[in-house]
Amino acid sequence: MAAQWRLLTVNTAPERAKRLIGRMIEALKDRYDIEHLDNCENIDDVLPKVAKYKPNVIFCASMWTPEQANTIFATAKTVVPDIKTHAIPTGLQVERGPDAVVEYLVEEVPKLLH
Structure with missing residues (x-):
């Protein structure tokens, strides 16, 4: 059985995150077991939710x-030091829309989870 990936x-x-991640999970389900645990709506949610879920x-x-993403990842790593991190390129959703985000994730996530 493949590793289970627990994603925050x-x-x-949050509703858009749930929809787009759901589409990514569906597209990758034959290769990866990914569970979307929860979403943090702001940076202050990161520490308590990482501590709660241990993604x-x-x-x-x-x-x-990129600076905010680095802060988010550094915060997460204080709880789960070996957590895998990925920042979707800034502006991708605004510039190219939700389909582009899903396509990007389907292409990039296998590189991250290899």
């Missing part, structure tokens, strides 16, 4: 700057 997302639009993967949505 950081996105100010092994965290994604930052495209509304966060």
Whole structure:
């Protein structure tokens, strides 16, 4: 059985995060067992939710700057030092829409989870 990936997302639009991650999980289900645990709507939610869920993967949505993503990842690593991290490129959702985000994740996530 493949490893189970326990994913936490950081996105100010939780319903959109749930939809897009759901589409990514569906597209990758033949290769990966990914569970979307929860979403953090702001940076202050990261520490308590990482402590609660102990995810092994965290994604930052495209509304966060690289500096904010680094803060989010550093915070997560204080609880789960070997957590895998990925920041969706800043502005991708706004510039190219939700389908582009899903396509991007389907292409990039296997590189992260190899």
